[in-house]
Amino acid sequence: MSDEKADEKAMTEHTGQGAGDGLRVLLADDHPVVREGLCAILESADGITVVGQAGSGEEAVALAARLNPDIVLLDLRMGDMDGVAATGHILRQCPGCKVVIVTTYESDADILRAVEAGAAGYLLKGSTRAELVSAVRGAARGETVLTPSLAGKLVRARTVDAPPLSERECEVLRLVSQGLTNAEIGRKLFIGEATVKTHLLRAYRKLDVTDRTAAAITAFERGLL
Template sequence: MTIRLLVVDDDPLVRAGLSLMLGGAEDLRIVGEAADGAEVLALVERLAPDVVLMDIRMPDVDGLTATEELRRRPGAPEVVVLTTFHADEQVLRALRAGAAGFVLKDTPPAEIVAAVRRVAAGEPVLSPAVTRQLMSHVAGAPAATGGDARRAAALTRTSLLADREREVAVEIGRGRSNAEIAASLYMSVPTVKTHVSRILAKLGFNNRVQIALLAHDAGLFDEDDPEPAT
Protein backbone atom coordinates (compact mmCIF):
# COMPACT_ATOMS: atom_id res chain seq x y z
CA MET A 1 0.00 0.00 0.00
CA THR A 2 1.23 3.47 -0.89
CA ILE A 3 0.83 6.01 1.92
CA ARG A 4 -0.37 9.40 0.66
CA LEU A 5 1.27 12.21 2.62
CA LEU A 6 0.57 15.95 2.88
CA VAL A 7 3.45 18.10 4.21
CA VAL A 8 2.50 21.35 6.01
CA ASP A 9 5.22 23.83 7.05
CA ASP A 10 5.66 27.56 6.49
CA ASP A 11 9.39 27.18 5.75
CA PRO A 12 9.95 26.22 2.10
CA LEU A 13 13.36 24.75 2.92
CA VAL A 14 11.83 22.48 5.56
CA ARG A 15 9.11 21.38 3.13
CA ALA A 16 11.69 20.69 0.44
CA GLY A 17 13.84 18.70 2.86
CA LEU A 18 10.93 16.64 4.13
CA SER A 19 9.66 15.97 0.63
CA LEU A 20 13.11 14.89 -0.49
CA MET A 21 13.76 12.47 2.34
CA LEU A 22 10.21 11.11 2.58
CA GLY A 23 9.78 10.84 -1.16
CA GLY A 24 12.70 8.44 -1.26
CA ALA A 25 10.67 5.77 0.55
CA GLU A 26 9.02 3.43 -1.93
CA ASP A 27 5.78 3.18 0.02
CA LEU A 28 5.36 6.95 0.61
CA ARG A 29 4.00 9.44 -1.89
CA ILE A 30 4.00 13.20 -1.27
CA VAL A 31 0.65 14.26 -2.74
CA GLY A 32 0.91 17.93 -1.77
CA GLU A 33 2.47 20.68 0.32
CA ALA A 34 1.00 23.59 2.25
CA ALA A 35 2.66 26.69 3.69
CA ASP A 36 -0.09 27.51 6.18
CA GLY A 37 -2.84 25.81 8.16
CA ALA A 38 -5.44 27.79 6.23
CA GLU A 39 -4.72 25.63 3.18
CA VAL A 40 -5.05 22.27 4.90
CA LEU A 41 -8.79 21.54 4.79
CA ALA A 42 -9.15 22.28 1.08
CA LEU A 43 -6.02 20.28 0.21
CA VAL A 44 -7.16 17.31 2.28
CA GLU A 45 -10.53 17.33 0.57
CA ARG A 46 -8.91 17.50 -2.87
CA LEU A 47 -5.90 15.22 -2.38
CA ALA A 48 -7.21 12.68 0.17
CA PRO A 49 -3.93 12.08 2.05
CA ASP A 50 -3.64 9.24 4.56
CA VAL A 51 -1.32 11.22 6.85
CA VAL A 52 -0.67 14.94 7.37
CA LEU A 53 2.76 15.98 8.66
CA MET A 54 1.85 19.24 10.40
CA ASP A 55 4.10 22.03 11.67
CA ILE A 56 2.78 23.67 14.85
CA ARG A 57 4.02 27.24 14.44
CA MET A 58 2.78 28.99 11.30
CA PRO A 59 2.03 32.71 10.89
CA ASP A 60 -1.61 32.74 9.76
CA VAL A 61 -3.50 29.61 10.84
CA ASP A 62 -1.25 27.54 13.07
CA GLY A 63 -0.98 23.78 13.04
CA LEU A 64 -2.96 23.41 16.26
CA THR A 65 -6.03 25.13 14.86
CA ALA A 66 -5.70 23.22 11.60
CA THR A 67 -5.40 19.91 13.47
CA GLU A 68 -8.47 20.63 15.60
CA GLU A 69 -10.55 21.59 12.55
CA LEU A 70 -9.31 18.62 10.54
CA ARG A 71 -9.82 15.96 13.21
CA ARG A 72 -13.41 17.08 13.77
CA ARG A 73 -14.24 15.94 10.25
CA PRO A 74 -15.40 12.35 9.63
CA GLY A 75 -12.83 10.22 7.85
CA ALA A 76 -10.03 12.70 8.56
CA PRO A 77 -6.46 11.63 7.86
CA GLU A 78 -4.08 10.97 10.73
CA VAL A 79 -1.94 13.90 11.86
CA VAL A 80 1.68 13.78 13.00
CA VAL A 81 2.82 17.05 14.55
CA LEU A 82 6.23 18.54 13.75
CA THR A 83 7.77 20.39 16.68
CA THR A 84 11.04 21.55 18.20
CA PHE A 85 9.93 20.68 21.73
CA HIS A 86 9.43 17.30 23.43
CA ALA A 87 6.53 18.36 25.63
CA ASP A 88 4.95 21.78 25.74
CA GLU A 89 1.38 23.04 25.93
CA GLN A 90 1.07 23.24 22.16
CA VAL A 91 2.05 19.59 21.68
CA LEU A 92 -0.41 18.57 24.39
CA ARG A 93 -3.18 20.59 22.76
CA ALA A 94 -2.51 18.88 19.43
CA LEU A 95 -2.64 15.46 21.08
CA ARG A 96 -5.89 16.34 22.82
CA ALA A 97 -7.29 17.33 19.43
CA GLY A 98 -6.52 13.88 18.07
CA ALA A 99 -3.03 14.09 16.57
CA ALA A 100 -1.59 10.58 16.49
CA GLY A 101 1.76 11.74 17.86
CA PHE A 102 4.63 14.07 17.24
CA VAL A 103 8.16 14.03 15.87
CA LEU A 104 10.93 16.51 16.49
CA LYS A 105 12.20 18.44 13.49
CA ASP A 106 15.72 17.14 14.11
CA THR A 107 14.55 13.51 14.18
CA PRO A 108 16.62 11.29 11.83
CA PRO A 109 14.84 10.78 8.47
CA ALA A 110 14.46 7.03 8.95
CA GLU A 111 12.59 7.58 12.21
CA ILE A 112 10.20 10.09 10.63
CA VAL A 113 9.48 7.59 7.84
CA ALA A 114 8.87 4.88 10.45
CA ALA A 115 6.52 7.18 12.39
CA VAL A 116 4.47 7.92 9.26
CA ARG A 117 4.22 4.20 8.50
CA ARG A 118 3.07 3.37 12.03
CA VAL A 119 0.43 6.09 12.02
CA ALA A 120 -0.88 4.99 8.61
CA ALA A 121 -1.17 1.45 10.01
CA GLY A 122 -3.16 2.69 13.00
CA GLU A 123 -0.34 2.11 15.48
CA PRO A 124 0.73 4.56 18.20
CA VAL A 125 3.67 6.87 17.48
CA LEU A 126 4.43 7.64 21.10
CA SER A 127 6.30 5.01 23.07
CA PRO A 128 5.31 4.36 26.69
CA ALA A 129 8.46 6.24 27.76
CA VAL A 130 7.45 9.35 25.79
CA THR A 131 3.90 9.07 27.12
CA ARG A 132 5.30 9.04 30.66
CA GLN A 133 7.30 12.18 29.86
CA LEU A 134 4.18 13.94 28.59
CA MET A 135 2.14 12.88 31.59
CA SER A 136 4.89 14.10 33.92
CA HIS A 137 4.76 17.45 32.14
CA VAL A 138 0.98 17.61 32.59
CA ALA A 139 1.21 16.71 36.27
CA GLY A 140 3.93 19.27 36.97
CA ALA A 141 2.47 22.15 34.98
CA PRO A 142 0.52 24.91 36.73
CA ALA A 143 -3.22 24.79 36.25
CA ALA A 144 -4.17 26.44 33.00
CA THR A 145 -7.02 28.90 32.57
CA GLY A 146 -10.25 26.95 32.58
CA GLY A 147 -8.66 24.07 34.47
CA ASP A 148 -11.71 23.55 36.71
CA ALA A 149 -14.01 23.39 33.70
CA ARG A 150 -11.65 20.97 31.96
CA ARG A 151 -11.60 18.72 35.03
CA ALA A 152 -15.38 18.76 35.32
CA ALA A 153 -15.74 17.90 31.62
CA ALA A 154 -13.15 15.13 31.96
CA LEU A 155 -14.96 13.64 34.96
CA THR A 156 -18.21 13.64 33.01
CA ARG A 157 -16.57 11.75 30.17
CA THR A 158 -14.83 9.20 32.40
CA SER A 159 -18.18 8.46 34.06
CA LEU A 160 -19.07 6.71 30.80
CA LEU A 161 -16.48 4.03 31.57
CA ALA A 162 -17.02 0.85 33.53
CA ASP A 163 -14.84 0.36 36.61
CA ARG A 164 -12.40 -1.97 34.84
CA GLU A 165 -12.15 0.38 31.88
CA ARG A 166 -11.38 3.25 34.23
CA GLU A 167 -8.58 1.20 35.80
CA VAL A 168 -7.11 0.56 32.35
CA ALA A 169 -7.38 4.27 31.54
CA VAL A 170 -5.40 5.12 34.67
CA GLU A 171 -2.69 2.63 33.69
CA ILE A 172 -2.54 4.15 30.21
CA GLY A 173 -2.14 7.53 31.89
CA ARG A 174 0.88 6.17 33.71
CA GLY A 175 2.45 5.48 30.34
CA ARG A 176 2.28 1.70 30.65
CA SER A 177 2.25 -0.66 27.70
CA ASN A 178 -0.46 -3.28 27.21
CA ALA A 179 1.83 -5.95 28.65
CA GLU A 180 2.56 -3.82 31.73
CA ILE A 181 -1.15 -3.10 32.21
CA ALA A 182 -1.93 -6.81 31.95
CA ALA A 183 0.61 -7.62 34.66
CA SER A 184 -0.57 -4.80 36.93
CA LEU A 185 -4.29 -5.59 36.66
CA TYR A 186 -3.96 -9.39 36.42
CA MET A 187 -5.53 -9.81 33.00
CA SER A 188 -4.38 -11.07 29.62
CA VAL A 189 -2.94 -8.78 26.95
CA PRO A 190 -5.87 -9.53 24.57
CA THR A 191 -8.27 -8.49 27.34
CA VAL A 192 -6.35 -5.24 27.81
CA LYS A 193 -6.57 -4.59 24.06
CA THR A 194 -10.33 -5.19 24.19
CA HIS A 195 -10.72 -2.72 27.06
CA VAL A 196 -8.63 -0.11 25.22
CA SER A 197 -10.77 -0.51 22.09
CA ARG A 198 -13.95 -0.09 24.13
CA ILE A 199 -12.58 3.00 25.88
CA LEU A 200 -11.69 4.59 22.54
CA ALA A 201 -15.13 3.81 21.14
CA LYS A 202 -17.02 5.10 24.21
CA LEU A 203 -15.06 8.34 24.37
CA GLY A 204 -14.85 8.92 20.61
CA PHE A 205 -11.06 9.08 20.80
CA ASN A 206 -8.49 8.30 18.13
CA ASN A 207 -5.57 7.06 20.22
CA ARG A 208 -4.44 6.08 23.70
CA VAL A 209 -2.59 9.35 24.34
CA GLN A 210 -5.97 11.07 24.45
CA ILE A 211 -7.04 8.52 27.06
CA ALA A 212 -3.94 9.29 29.13
CA LEU A 213 -4.56 13.04 28.98
CA LEU A 214 -8.22 12.61 29.93
CA ALA A 215 -7.26 10.48 32.94
CA HIS A 216 -4.95 13.25 34.13
CA ASP A 217 -7.48 15.99 33.42
CA ALA A 218 -10.05 14.07 35.48
CA GLY A 219 -7.64 13.69 38.40
CA LEU A 220 -7.90 9.90 38.49
CA PHE A 221 -4.49 9.50 40.13
CA ASP A 222 -3.64 9.44 43.84
CA GLU A 223 -0.91 11.95 44.59
CA ASP A 224 1.08 9.43 46.54
CA ASP A 225 1.02 6.79 43.81
CA PRO A 226 4.54 5.70 42.89
CA GLU A 227 5.83 6.67 39.49
CA PRO A 228 5.99 3.76 37.04
CA ALA A 229 9.38 2.30 36.26
CA THR A 230 10.94 3.57 33.05
Protein backbone atom coordinates in the same frame (compact mmCIF):
# COMPACT_ATOMS: atom_id res chain seq x y z
CA MET B 1 10.84 35.49 -6.47
CA SER B 2 8.06 38.04 -5.69
CA ASP B 3 5.83 37.63 -2.65
CA GLU B 4 2.87 36.98 -4.96
CA LYS B 5 4.64 34.15 -6.77
CA ALA B 6 5.85 32.71 -3.47
CA ASP B 7 2.25 32.64 -2.23
CA GLU B 8 1.15 30.85 -5.39
CA LYS B 9 3.80 28.20 -4.88
CA ALA B 10 3.16 27.67 -1.16
CA MET B 11 0.04 25.56 -1.75
CA THR B 12 0.74 22.78 -4.23
CA GLU B 13 -0.52 19.33 -5.00
CA HIS B 14 1.13 16.52 -6.90
CA THR B 15 -1.00 14.73 -9.44
CA GLY B 16 1.69 12.89 -11.34
CA GLN B 17 2.02 9.17 -11.90
CA GLY B 18 2.14 7.17 -8.68
CA ALA B 19 0.28 9.73 -6.58
CA GLY B 20 -2.39 7.15 -5.76
CA ASP B 21 0.03 4.37 -4.79
CA GLY B 22 1.02 3.47 -1.22
CA LEU B 23 0.71 5.98 1.61
CA ARG B 24 -0.37 9.45 0.49
CA VAL B 25 1.18 12.24 2.55
CA LEU B 26 0.41 15.97 2.76
CA LEU B 27 3.11 18.31 4.13
CA ALA B 28 2.40 21.63 5.87
CA ASP B 29 5.13 24.02 7.02
CA ASP B 30 5.59 27.75 6.54
CA HIS B 31 9.27 27.27 5.59
CA PRO B 32 9.74 26.08 1.97
CA VAL B 33 13.18 24.63 2.72
CA VAL B 34 11.73 22.44 5.47
CA ARG B 35 8.93 21.25 3.18
CA GLU B 36 11.41 20.42 0.45
CA GLY B 37 13.60 18.48 2.87
CA LEU B 38 10.69 16.47 4.26
CA CYS B 39 9.43 15.81 0.75
CA ALA B 40 12.83 14.53 -0.41
CA ILE B 41 13.09 12.17 2.58
CA LEU B 42 9.60 10.73 2.18
CA GLU B 43 9.71 10.43 -1.61
CA SER B 44 12.89 8.37 -1.30
CA ALA B 45 11.08 5.78 0.86
CA ASP B 46 9.25 2.87 -0.72
CA GLY B 47 5.47 3.07 -0.67
CA ILE B 48 5.20 6.76 0.33
CA THR B 49 4.07 9.55 -1.99
CA VAL B 50 3.86 13.25 -1.13
CA VAL B 51 0.62 14.37 -2.77
CA GLY B 52 0.66 18.00 -1.67
CA GLN B 53 2.42 20.79 0.20
CA ALA B 54 0.93 23.70 2.14
CA GLY B 55 2.58 26.81 3.52
CA SER B 56 0.03 27.52 6.26
CA GLY B 57 -2.55 25.88 8.48
CA GLU B 58 -5.46 27.18 6.40
CA GLU B 59 -3.89 25.86 3.22
CA ALA B 60 -3.31 22.48 4.89
CA VAL B 61 -7.00 22.26 5.82
CA ALA B 62 -8.08 23.16 2.28
CA LEU B 63 -5.69 20.71 0.63
CA ALA B 64 -6.59 17.91 3.03
CA ALA B 65 -10.27 18.34 2.14
CA ARG B 66 -9.44 18.14 -1.56
CA LEU B 67 -6.83 15.38 -1.51
CA ASN B 68 -7.98 13.24 1.46
CA PRO B 69 -4.43 12.04 2.24
CA ASP B 70 -3.59 9.13 4.53
CA ILE B 71 -1.15 11.19 6.61
CA VAL B 72 -0.68 14.92 7.20
CA LEU B 73 2.64 16.18 8.59
CA LEU B 74 1.95 19.54 10.24
CA ASP B 75 4.23 22.21 11.64
CA LEU B 76 3.07 23.31 15.10
CA ARG B 77 3.59 27.06 14.79
CA MET B 78 2.26 28.69 11.63
CA GLY B 79 1.06 32.27 11.32
CA ASP B 80 -2.63 32.13 10.43
CA MET B 81 -3.65 28.85 12.05
CA ASP B 82 -1.39 26.72 14.24
CA GLY B 83 -0.95 22.98 13.89
CA VAL B 84 -3.28 22.16 16.77
CA ALA B 85 -6.18 24.13 15.29
CA ALA B 86 -5.46 22.72 11.83
CA THR B 87 -5.43 19.20 13.28
CA GLY B 88 -8.96 19.60 14.59
CA HIS B 89 -10.29 20.92 11.27
CA ILE B 90 -8.55 18.21 9.23
CA LEU B 91 -9.76 15.34 11.40
CA ARG B 92 -13.35 16.60 11.31
CA GLN B 93 -13.42 16.70 7.52
CA CYS B 94 -11.15 13.66 6.91
CA PRO B 95 -11.88 11.21 9.77
CA GLY B 96 -9.70 8.49 8.27
CA CYS B 97 -6.64 10.74 8.04
CA LYS B 98 -3.79 10.64 10.58
CA VAL B 99 -2.03 13.85 11.63
CA VAL B 100 1.56 13.93 12.87
CA ILE B 101 3.00 17.17 14.27
CA VAL B 102 6.59 17.88 13.18
CA THR B 103 8.13 20.81 15.05
CA THR B 104 11.11 22.29 16.86
CA TYR B 105 9.01 22.88 20.01
CA GLU B 106 9.04 20.23 22.72
CA SER B 107 7.30 21.77 25.73
CA ASP B 108 5.00 19.51 27.77
CA ALA B 109 2.03 21.80 27.10
CA ASP B 110 2.56 21.81 23.32
CA ILE B 111 2.76 18.03 23.18
CA LEU B 112 -0.37 17.60 25.28
CA ARG B 113 -2.35 20.13 23.20
CA ALA B 114 -1.45 18.31 19.99
CA VAL B 115 -2.31 14.85 21.27
CA GLU B 116 -5.57 16.04 22.83
CA ALA B 117 -6.53 17.61 19.48
CA GLY B 118 -6.29 14.14 17.96
CA ALA B 119 -2.77 14.10 16.52
CA ALA B 120 -1.43 10.57 16.03
CA GLY B 121 2.12 11.66 16.77
CA TYR B 122 4.58 14.40 17.66
CA LEU B 123 8.07 14.49 16.14
CA LEU B 124 10.95 16.91 16.45
CA LYS B 125 12.49 18.32 13.28
CA GLY B 126 15.80 16.90 14.44
CA SER B 127 14.44 13.38 13.98
CA THR B 128 16.40 11.10 11.69
CA ARG B 129 15.22 10.01 8.25
CA ALA B 130 14.50 6.54 9.63
CA GLU B 131 12.44 7.97 12.53
CA LEU B 132 10.40 10.14 10.16
CA VAL B 133 9.62 7.32 7.74
CA SER B 134 8.87 4.94 10.61
CA ALA B 135 6.52 7.50 12.17
CA VAL B 136 4.56 7.91 8.93
CA ARG B 137 4.15 4.17 8.56
CA GLY B 138 3.35 3.71 12.24
CA ALA B 139 0.68 6.43 12.20
CA ALA B 140 -0.87 4.79 9.15
CA ARG B 141 -1.15 1.56 11.15
CA GLY B 142 -3.00 3.40 13.91
CA GLU B 143 -0.05 3.73 16.30
CA THR B 144 0.75 6.79 18.43
CA VAL B 145 4.21 7.94 17.34
CA LEU B 146 6.48 10.14 19.44
CA THR B 147 10.13 11.10 19.24
CA PRO B 148 11.52 8.76 21.97
CA SER B 149 12.70 11.62 24.19
CA LEU B 150 9.16 13.07 24.30
CA ALA B 151 7.30 10.06 25.71
CA GLY B 152 8.12 10.98 29.30
CA LYS B 153 7.07 14.60 28.70
CA LEU B 154 3.64 13.47 27.52
CA VAL B 155 3.11 11.32 30.61
CA ARG B 156 4.21 14.18 32.88
CA ALA B 157 2.00 16.69 31.08
CA ARG B 158 -1.06 14.48 31.42
CA THR B 159 -0.36 13.87 35.09
CA VAL B 160 0.27 17.52 35.98
CA ASP B 161 -2.74 18.85 34.07
CA ALA B 162 -5.18 16.29 35.45
CA PRO B 163 -6.85 17.07 38.82
CA PRO B 164 -5.85 14.39 41.34
CA LEU B 165 -8.32 11.61 42.10
CA SER B 166 -9.30 11.17 45.73
CA GLU B 167 -8.42 7.95 47.52
CA ARG B 168 -12.09 6.89 47.43
CA GLU B 169 -12.38 7.63 43.71
CA CYS B 170 -9.34 5.45 43.08
CA GLU B 171 -10.86 2.65 45.18
CA VAL B 172 -14.08 2.82 43.17
CA LEU B 173 -12.24 2.74 39.85
CA ARG B 174 -10.10 -0.22 40.96
CA LEU B 175 -13.30 -2.16 41.63
CA VAL B 176 -14.78 -1.01 38.32
CA SER B 177 -11.70 -2.43 36.59
CA GLN B 178 -12.44 -5.75 38.32
CA GLY B 179 -15.89 -5.84 36.71
CA LEU B 180 -18.01 -5.01 39.77
CA THR B 181 -21.33 -3.21 39.39
CA ASN B 182 -22.13 -0.01 41.30
CA ALA B 183 -24.25 -1.98 43.77
CA GLU B 184 -21.45 -4.50 44.37
CA ILE B 185 -18.92 -1.69 44.83
CA GLY B 186 -21.22 -0.04 47.37
CA ARG B 187 -21.53 -3.22 49.40
CA LYS B 188 -17.79 -3.83 49.30
CA LEU B 189 -16.94 -0.29 50.44
CA PHE B 190 -19.91 -0.01 52.83
CA ILE B 191 -21.35 3.00 51.03
CA GLY B 192 -24.62 3.56 49.17
CA GLU B 193 -24.99 2.98 45.43
CA ALA B 194 -25.82 6.69 44.98
CA THR B 195 -22.51 7.58 46.66
CA VAL B 196 -20.66 5.25 44.26
CA LYS B 197 -22.28 7.10 41.35
CA THR B 198 -21.21 10.43 42.83
CA HIS B 199 -17.59 9.28 43.08
CA LEU B 200 -17.71 8.02 39.49
CA LEU B 201 -19.15 11.28 38.16
CA ARG B 202 -16.40 13.25 39.90
CA ALA B 203 -13.79 10.92 38.43
CA TYR B 204 -15.31 11.35 34.95
CA ARG B 205 -14.91 15.14 35.19
CA LYS B 206 -11.33 14.92 36.40
CA LEU B 207 -10.32 12.39 33.75
CA ASP B 208 -12.37 14.04 30.97
CA VAL B 209 -14.26 10.85 30.10
CA THR B 210 -17.96 9.93 29.91
CA ASP B 211 -18.24 6.35 31.14
CA ARG B 212 -16.96 4.01 33.86
CA THR B 213 -14.88 1.82 31.56
CA ALA B 214 -13.05 4.78 30.01
CA ALA B 215 -12.46 6.21 33.49
CA ALA B 216 -10.85 3.00 34.74
CA ILE B 217 -8.69 2.64 31.62
CA THR B 218 -7.57 6.29 31.67
CA ALA B 219 -6.74 6.19 35.37
CA PHE B 220 -4.70 3.03 34.83
CA GLU B 221 -2.82 4.53 31.84
CA ARG B 222 -1.92 7.58 33.96
CA GLY B 223 -0.56 5.40 36.74
CA LEU B 224 -3.29 6.43 39.19
CA LEU B 225 -4.44 2.89 40.03
